[in-house]
Amino acid sequence: MTEETLFTKIIAGSIPSDKVYEDEEFCAFRDINPAAPCHVLIVPKKVIPKISDAQPEDAALLGRLLLAANKVAEQLGIAQDGYRYVINCGENGGQEVLHLHLHILGGRRLSWPPG
């Protein structure tokens, strides 16, 4: 049985969300507390708690995650002006949800470095 997380519930639809993309491996939905005008989370349906938990057999999945994120950024209309991908890892990385996800942030000029 797959481990249940906040995001498996969102993917299953038992917690409502504003989904913008879904395929057999990934689901993308708008962040409930957006940090930019466009803030979407893209989540592998396979539960990998943290990026540091990824194994060699996840290499292709991680590559496809980036390619799917590129497609979502294009679909959201932020690709031309540019955007940022973020993966938070663990406590110091500010990770709140232990189900690997990539933040797609865009729609305004983002500052660097992050705080």
Ligand code: 5GP
């Ligand atoms: P993390 O800090 O783990 O990298 O990011 C978790 C993200 O999930 C946060 O940006 C937070 O706003 C978002 N989030 C938390 N709960 C929910 C929810 O119930 N629905 C949606 N759409 N986003 C959520």
